[in-house]
Amino acid sequence: MTPATDPVQEINELTQRINYLNYQYYQNSISEVSDFEFDQLLKRLQDLEEQYPDLRQPNSPTQRVGGSITKNFETVHHTWPMLSLGNTYSEEDLREFDNRVRKAIGEQVEYVCEQKFDGVAISLKYENGNFVQGATRGDGTRGDNITANVRTIRDVPLQVHGQDYPELFEVRGEVFLPLPVFEQLNAEREEAGDQLLANPRNAASGTLKQQDSAIVAYRKLGCFSYSFHSDKPVFDTHSESLEAIHRWGFKVSNTWRKCESVEEVLAYIKEWETRRFELPIATDGVVVKVNSYALQQELGYTSKSPRWAIAYKYPAMSAATQLLGIQYQVGRTGAVTPVALLQPVTLAGTVVKRASVHNANEIQRLDLRLGDTVYVEKGGEIIPKITGVDVTKRPADSIEIVYPTECPACQTPLVRLEGEAHFYCPNEKGCEPQLLAKMEHFISRKAMNVDELGPKTLEQLYKAGFVNNVADLYDLMFDQLANLERMGEKSANNILNSLEKSKQSPFDRVLFALGIRLVGSTVAKKLTEQFPDLQALRGATYEELIAVNEIGGRIANSIIAYFQDPEHVAIVERLQAAGLKFKSEKEVLVLESDKLEGKTFVISGVFESISREELQQLIQAHGGKVVSSISAKLNYLVAGAKMGPAKLEKATKLGIAILSEEDFLSMIRE
Template identity: 35%
Template sequence: MNSAIPIDALTEAEAAEELAQLARDIAHHDAAYHTHDAPEISDADYDALRQRNAAIEARFPTLIRADSPSARVGGALESGFAKLRHRVPMLSLDNAFDAMEFTEFCTRAKRFLGRTEPLTLVAEPKIDGLSINLTYEHGRFVRGATRGDGSEGEDVTANLRTIQSVPAELLGKAPALIEIRGEVFITKADFLALNQIQAQAGARVFANPRNAAAGSLRQLDPRITASRPLSLFAYAQGESSEPVAATHWAYLQRLKDWGFDVNPLSRLLDNETDAEAFQIKISLARSGLGYDIDGVVYKVDDLGLQRRLGFVSRTPRWAIAWKFPAEQATTVLREIRIQVGRTGALTPVAELEPVNVGGVLVARATLHNEDEITRKDVRVGDTVVLQRAGDVIPQVVSVVTERRPADSVAYSFPDVCPACGSHAVRPPGEAVRRCTGGLICPAQRVERLIHFVSRPAFDIDGLGDKTIQEFFNEGWLHGPADLFKLPEREGEIAKREGWGKVSARNLCRAIVARRTITLERFIFALGIRRIGATNAKLLARHYGTFANWRAQMFAASQIGSDERVELGSISGIGPTIAEELTDFFAEARNIAALDELAAELTIEEAVHADASDSLIAGKTVVFTGTLETMTRPEAKARAEALGAKVTDSVSKKTDFVVVGVDAGSKARKAAELGVRTMTEAEWQEMVS
């Protein structure tokens, strides 16, 4: 996941492109994890993406995007559900991983309260499910939402009504308004049965019970939720129009009276020293429980003390989750299978002799990447140690070398893509090997098509992600060239559900209109790695025509050729990007797909970045104030490349003064002399 370029060596243009890519990738993984409940990468790899993003932003603060992943926490909401604000925020808990950390928590709490006597605690097994907030008005269940980001969740009221352990009406007397929190979960047995049904139906198999519960609750059709065996344990309160108990333990009893299930293993502990024994007892009982737990939550029992203790940001000082160590098991590795991700990344997956790890049958585990396999020397036939921690995908931790078969051979990572047979290359310094068959690889097709029609590329109106997927499923789209065959299906499209004559005609017109395209859009649309809009423009301007570009790239594939040197010396391109291009052109089937596509199109000649025909050739330019989209040296270099003369002071000979933020005397002088001033945006317009 670490990119080829050290952050110190990134140019501003590269940084901007990588931030855009990271924003897309992280959003994709967030959606896979939270919205579709199907993580595609390990938590460690995901964290690495976020860290890289943060490090680039730290070096280039002006490039921080409006949609920057650092501005969002996980758990983005899917559009299908209305948002619902919690009256009292839903908290997240601090974790302890051993007795010492637990003791520190107790010591901190007592010091805060200025007391020496022991704390009375309530211990509750921590269910690995989905936290929800239920609102009852006058004893009736009126609304229910997922935790979401803690302040705002998704309205899943209709789905919650289908769960038997969510009472429609509270039994006995209840406050006029009360928010009750709990965990929706699925038992281990139901999880396995559900996955079997899913597998038989060819549907998605869930990674773990937590994902299965979340995926089942967050169905747009409540009938699907109703068909899933979900349960609920209640354990906390949010807003309440009147106090219902003086202690948390008493509150749990009220919950039971109202008709909720409360985890029967919950206990009231007279003092914190009893916690260790309780922790051991539950960890021993864990694998025999019908549901997944990943630790025990300890809460200060006295609600008055809870109020005094309060919060540190979103974390209460009165509760802690003491987590269990990860669960491990050993089994035999049957096969290493290579999955190809939507961006062409090759990910190794261990196919295992199924084994029970903490009550869940595991038949597959992640091996992360090529280096991890080498480092652990994992081989087919090995007995391996597996680990499953919470909702993390099971992983291979180590090899039991004593049990290695005599004829075992070291694993060699494939250098061709198993999905399409194209070369799979691993740029120096990168952890991930990638398929180079972007245009032809089935694993990457849908993603490439979506990119192809996106706004900076072919910008085809009416062709959104869903439509692309729909037409792809229909078998109409194998590669981008097929998009231009869609108008032949206008009649068929018009008859589809959700379409009509007008929308089909509009779509086909939009496609036909794009048969003529600029070279830069065309290059960008190919989706070659690191060739974003900026680099595509540089290439288009440098090479002018499609035919010339194609021929030059072909020739540049030869290391040491003049064409290769020329490519690497284009300002803003550099050797890393040059390599991505030559990798693409080295794959014969990419060329075939490229030519098939080009045959459908009229690709316009690009305007050369020739000094003589630029609007600013021969002009004298002064930059003043702080520029926002480029550095001063960058602005100067760009202007000079287009034939302008850049000076530091304003005189009568000055043609333009480009005024940035907080411009001072130079802007005033320009006004006095009647020299034309322009904003940075106007300047960009002029030189682009």
């Protein structure tokens, strides 16, 4: 290529040329130029960008090598929630899923089967064909902005190829560390005397959160893209979208397949049970999706997952090894959990030295003894657990395991609550592991996300007498932090800034962070949706609490007991005084009219000029209510194109008024 005299023109030409060569090499396995020639082109572009930094394009191929430093990852909200999938481990459950689908939308259903890759879910946003944002899944509604790191992943196109893409769209994918790269990294770390990476998935997750994008680039992450989202309908089927994003330059695994029946789905699952080990990434199952987008919308969602997809998980892999000992750990709720210490054994690509035994009942059920040969599995391919004992290999001097009667940390007598399997240490306000675990939970990523403060620093602060509960964290002073061992002024300031930033966490995260027994992140969200502030929640009666969807009696009693404890109340009030958010910031719906007051609507199908979400907002803005199912009490079915025949048939049979898109818009314009 002849260099242009105009730097703008030359930078444009080089950028286009290198992007094209990358596409040919990584998507089509075609090397059109030698490595030397490619490196010379890239170096020329880097030199020009250094000379004219204002001319560097946001998606320049030079960004693939990384180099930018990100101290903090901002939180971004997902336009479309990144929901988890329902799981099944049996053919029977899969057939039941198929029956539910066909009962809801009719007999003619086409599925797409895909490998369930064991990586890190990511969303990729594009504007006018240019990559603009990469984000982690986070809690499904909001994640971390890791755009700089994602730019280094060569499977992610910085500019989309072709012309037939919409102005705005999002692609979802699974980022992974290829197994050969994982093995190479561990070989390098072993030679250097560094701690080995635990497994490829954790390594990929940790890599994406590296502050230096050059490290991310060095680790050569891969990404398989598997779904497409946009405001307006672009494709009729999921399979069409997979073919299109592959055409646009995204790396799509060629392992997916269309299936005309559940029998074909089961054949695919059987075929890949062994073939999956040939892939460059670990897989633990198969994702089955209804192919038609219109039928997906017809089936809809539960609060946690889509009704039109399910994940089939393969049976866990197992290995045999010797039980060397039992260690007892005290968690933040006081539960004392036995952990098995094992002769190291390789399982599903990782070395396992410890495994869960769950509780005293499990030790008794397995008749577990020290010295036994035990079978270890990875539950969901992640957490090792003991599943059985080979009694034929039991040594004569095996030792019976006696569960402790006192807390291994503070020697308080253990208690066992009626109906529960765990033994608990009741000394929640004086047992060091419990106190530290409560504070670690409070600062964790899913809670207050105080990312500059770690467990070791927390332990130092506790032993120095600076913190004894979570409210003490917001009273920390610069001198207290700066004088800790291995803590400098910069780190002290970072911790204080991180604590200050955490005050912006929404009410549901603050409630989850308090560590109220049985109140996880999902329960916290449901509670804050029903009770908009701390005063309302504290004053809620048992009847009011169990009236909330998915809140049962045990959870209600736990919440009431928590707020009846004067020490808990004092901590919460201190946190409130420190500036933490104990009030929901839900947008208040502004009513435009009462034209639809008392009327109920079901929305189904695909619409031309408006999205389903916009339709729902319009109905609510005019006083109406949107429901999910058709019944005799329903007033209207708003029917779009390609709606499922089952709903249409049921609405017609019940005499429900059926509105087209234009009918509905005319109704609210009148």
